[in-house]
Amino acid sequence: MVSEVDLSLVRSSVREFAEELIPYARKIDEENMVPEEVLDRVREMGYLALRVPEEYGGPGLSMLESVVVIEELSRVSSAIGIMATVSGSMVVYPIARYGSEELKEKYLGLLAKGGIGAFALTEPCCGSDAAAIQTRAVRESGEYVISGEKVFITNAPYADFFIVAARTGRPEDRHKGISLFVLDKGPCVRVSKLSMMGYRGSGTSLVHFDECRVPEENIIGEENTGFKKLMMTLNEGRVSTSASGLGVMQAAFDEALNYSRQRESMGKPIIEHQMVQYMIAEMATILETARLLVYKAAEKIDKEEPDVPLYSSMAKLYTAKAGVDLVRMAMQVLGGTGYSKDSIVERLYRDIKMIEIGDGTNEVQRMVIVKSLLGKIRI
Numbered sequence: 001m002v003s004e005v006d007l008s009l010v011r012s013s014v015r016e017f018a019e020e021l022i023p024y025a026r027k028i029d030e031e032n033m034v035p036e037e038v039l040d041r042v043r044e045m046g047y048l049a050l051r052v053p054e055e056y057g058g059p060g061l062s063m064l065e066s067v068v069v070i071e072e073l074s075r076v077s078s079a080i081g082i083m084a085t086v087s088g089s090m091v092v093y094p095i096a097r098y099g100s101e102e103l104k105e106k107y108l109g110l111l112a113k114g115g116i117g118a119f120a121l122t123e124p125c126c127g128s129d130a131a132a133i134q135t136r137a138v139r140e141s142g143e144y145v146i147s148g149e150k151v152f153i154t155n156a157p158y159a160d161f162f163i164v165a166a167r168t169g170r171p172e173d174r175h176k177g178i179s180l181f182v183l184d185k186g187p188c189v190r191v192s193k194l195s196m197m198g199y200r201g202s203g204t205s206l207v208h209f210d211e212c213r214v215p216e217e218n219i220i221g222e223e224n225t226g227f228k229k230l231m232m233t234l235n236e237g238r239v240s241t242s243a244s245g246l247g248v249m250q251a252a253f254d255e256a257l258n259y260s261r262q263r264e265s266m267g268k269p270i271i272e273h274q275m276v277q278y279m280i281a282e283m284a285t286i287l288e289t290a291r292l293l294v295y296k297a298a299e300k301i302d303k304e305e306p307d308v309p310l311y312s313s314m315a316k317l318y319t320a321k322a323g324v325d326l327v328r329m330a331m332q333v334l335g336g337t338g339y340s341k342d343s344i345v346e347r348l349y350r351d352i353k354m355i356e357i358g359d360g361t362n363e364v365q366r367m368v369i370v371k372s373l374l375g376k377i378r379i
């Protein structure tokens with residue numbers, strides 16, 4: 001297990017790197033893209049391969065260490081933080097856990113060398129109802145031919161390859177007819193970048209797969225067994241996404257505390273007004289509670305405990321709800337300044353809402369929590 005000392009070393013090294021991102025964070029949001037020079041530095045640091053095991057050339061971080069990296073990156077740039085979440089955790093998981101040795105060597109090796117992966121599950125027809133996806137994979141002389149449309153896919157414009165969930169069975173088989181594939185980006189893949197409210201620059205896109213041919217060796221595990229693998233991946237994804245939310249929350253809290261000490265009203269700094277103190281105290285408590293829960297969920301993943309789905313969803317639900325509340329209070333502390341485009345808190349306010357939607361909405365987390373409590377979901 002990771003010691004407190006190791007964790008603080010990880011944190012201080014990422015924090016040092018994140019300083020480099022400060023001058024770019026606004027530009028990434030405004031231009032809805034990460035400049036090449038920033039992407040190159042992020043690749044070099046191995047942040048897009050966080051969970052790739054050392055035997056494949058990656059940093060081999062534990063879940064808890066990855067959480068700290070994502071938190072610290074997101075504190076400065078949510079876009080970079082979520083790119084690391086997807087490529088370094090959600091793309092790694094299904095390959096490392098269920099992929100063949102050939103897939104591991106090729107794709108985990110690629111990530112370790114600075115390649116980028118994307119995770120393509122959601123479709124225009126269906127997000128929460130993942131068992132209803134329509135993208136098809138048809139087996140044809142030693143290959144699978146994949147056609148369909150995916151939406152809101154993080155990293156897509158930057159990605160070298162995609163984890164794609166596709167239907168190999170009948171639509172009425174729902175979750176029992178889904179398989180997972182690794183698909184290289186090529187001419188059959190069309191990426192159209194979307195203009196989202198927050199997490200801008202992370203490349204959220206509409207992606208068309210037009211008769212993409214992948215070798216049959218690129219299936220992850222057996223045919224029609226992809227859904228369970230997706231759900232297992234989402235357990236890890238939800239904790240990583242929550243970690244990104246923690247970074248956004250920390251940034252908003254820091255801004256609010258700092259401003260409340262400097263801004264004066266009615267003859268004293270606003271931090272001396274009891275109603276502002278109330279908000280600062282609430283924010284500090286929310287932040288620490290969320291962090292404890294996210295770290296606990298990460299430790300459960302590291303120990304492979306059976307209640308991982310319960311804790312992943314509780315961490316995600318709490319961080320999302322409390323995060324929206326915290327950033328709203330931070331903006332309130334900053335008054336009109338917070339509502340201005342010149343303020344970082346304006347961006348954080350747009351960013352934090354994503355945590356209530358991405359990797360499963362709050363409503364979906366509640367469903368997982370109840371099913372887990374009833375013993376219907378375990379790893």
Ligand SMILES: Cc1cc2nc3c(=O)[nH]c(=O)nc-3n(C[C@H](O)[C@H](O)[C@H](O)COP(=O)(O)OP(=O)(O)OC[C@H]3O[C@@H](n4cnc5c(N)ncnc54)[C@H](O)[C@@H]3O)c2cc1C
Pocket residue numbers: 086119120121122125126127128129151152153154155196198199204354357358359360361362363364
């Ligand atoms: C910035 C961003 C990045 C993303 N990145 C990725 C990515 O990289 N890869 C990927 O595959 N997806 C990604 N997503 C998609 C995300 O996971 C989905 O948006 C999410 O799962 C919700 O799906 P939906 O948008 O289709 O909403 P819907 O499923 O249509 O839900 C609409 C509303 O209905 C509610 N609802 C639906 N079904 C039920 C039910 N049974 N009971 C109660 N309420 C219900 C939902 O909670 C929600 O409030 C991203 C989304 C965003 C915003």
